[in-house]
Each structure stands twice: as structure tokens, then as C-alpha cells.
Amino acid sequence: MSTLHVLSHSPFGDSRLSSCLRIIGAADALLLSGDAAYALQPGTVPFATLQTRGLKLYVLAEDAQARAIDVPDWARAIDYPAFVELSIQHDKVNTWL
Amino acid sequence: MAKSLLIISRQSPWSGPGAREALDIVLAGGAFDLPIGLLFLDDGVFQLAARQDAKSLQQKDLSANLQALPMFGVEALFFCADSAAERGLDPGALSLEEAGPLTAGEITALIDRYDQVITL
Numbered sequence: 001m002s003t004l005h006v007l008s009h010s011p012f013g014d015s016r017l018s019s020c021l022r023i024i025g026a027a028d029a030l031l032l033s034g035d036a037a038y039a040l041q042p043g044t045v046p047f048a049t050l051q052t053r054g055l056k057l058y059v060l061a062e063d064a065q066a067r068a069i070d071v072p073d074w075a076r077a078i079d080y081p082a083f084v085e086l087s088i089q090h091d092k093v094n095t096w097l
Numbered sequence: 098m099a100k101s102l103l104i105i106s107r108q109s110p111w112s113g114p115g116a117r118e119a120l121d122i123v124l125a126g127g128a129f130d131l132p133i134g135l136l137f138l139d140d141g142v143f144q145l146a147a148r149q150d151a152k153s154l155q156q157k158d159l160s161a162n163l164q165a166l167p168m169f170g171v172e173a174l175f176f177c178a179d180s181a182a183e184r185g186l187d188p189g190a191l192s193l194e195e196a197g198p199l200t201a202g203e204i205t206a207l208i209d210r211y212d213q214v215i216t217l
Contacts, residue, residue, distance in 0.1 A: 015139055019107070023205050024205070025205040025206075091212075092211075092214055094105075095216065
């Protein structure tokens with residue numbers, strides 16, 4: 001069974017990312033949308049944590065672009081059709097509201 | 098067979114409507130005999146603190162509603178042991194005796210077991 005975890009809140013001053021990383025499974029993937037894209041801001045703790053975790057990691061390209069975030073090569077920038085595709089590929093989607 | 102649903106409640110009881118809304122979903126699901134589970138994660142474990150008293154806030158606390166869960170047929174009740182420990186809550190002195198502690202790995206497995214997940 002696989003779960004697509006979707007985060008949309010900034011990791012700074014919010015515990016969703018750290019909590020998600022604690023319970024994410026080996027078959028799962030993580031998608032960063034909205035302010036969650038700030039997790040890919042270089043030189044930060046969330047960036048370093050994600051880099052070392054080696055997860056299946058996706059970010060919505062337009063949200064990264066809007067925030068001047070360069071997507072590192074260990075994450076994949078995707079568009080909305082690819083988001084839909086990911087949702088279908090996984091058994092369920094867990095949106096951290 | 099109805100799809101099973103896991104609610105993950107991660108808001109403190111006094112931070113806004115999140116905690117009550119999560120509980121309302123679970124009670125409604127229980128009333129309709131849906132296979133439903135409830136996990137308290139992060140600040141959500143504060144909902145389980147004993148001796149909450151919101152009289153001076155002129156609000157009702159959720160403790161009484163939580164006690165209704167087993168009556169509504171919701172018996173899959175869990176809390177994150179790490180969240181409770183980080184927040185200084187004694188796992189043996191929580192207001193919902195039926196809730197069982199889970200490690201991070203057990204939570205991963207719990208999410209796997211359910212068809213759908215809602216995190217509030």
C-alpha cells in the first residue's frame with residue numbers, strides 16, 4: 001500500500017513536515033505545494049533533512065517558480081496533470097490540512 | 098463493504114475548530130457504522146489531557162464527546178506516543194483510556210491499513 005502525502009504549509013514555524021517525515025512509509029511519496037515549497041529553500045534545515053532522506057519527492061513547478069525556489073535534482077518539479085497522475089498511482093492521498 | 102476511514106487529529110483542543118470538527122467526522126461515521134479510526138498526533142494529543150476546564154473560557158471541552166466514541170462504535174482509537182512524550186503527557190493518565198499508544202512505525206502501518214485518510 002502506498003500513500004501520497006500532500007503538504008501545503010510552510011515548514012518554518014509549522015510541524016507538518018517533521019511530523020510527516022516521522023511517519024512516512026518506504027512506498028510513500030511526498031508532494032510539496034503552496035508554501036510547503038519553501039522546504040526546498042537552500043541552506044535551511046528542511047532542505048538538508050529532505051536531501052538526506054532520499055524520499056520520492058515532488059513539488060508543484062509553478063509554486064516553486066513563484067517563490068524563487070530552484071528545484072534541486074533530488075526533487076521532481078511537476079504540473080497539475082502530473083499531480084493527478086500521482087494521486088491515481090497511489091492507493092490513497094493524505095492531505096495535511 | 099464501506100471503505101475504511103482514518104481521521105488524524107493534530108490540532109490542540111483550544112486552537113480553533115479543527116479538533117471538534119475532526120471529532121464530529123468520527124462520531125458521524127461511527128453513527129453510520131462506518132469502519133473508522135481516530136489517531137491523535139502532534140498537538141492533537143493535548144485533547145486527551147485530563148482535568149481540562151474551559152468554564153472560564155465559556156466553552157465546553159471535548160472530553161465528554163471523546164468519552165462517547167466507544168458508545169458510537171468507534172473503538173480504533175490511537176495516539177502518537179512520541180507526541181505525548183514530547184508534550185509531557187503521561188500516557189497512563191489520559192482522559193480516553195481506550196486510546197492506545199503507537200510508535201512512528203506503527204502509525205505508518207496504521208495508515209497503510211485504512212482505505213482513506215483525512216488529516217485535520
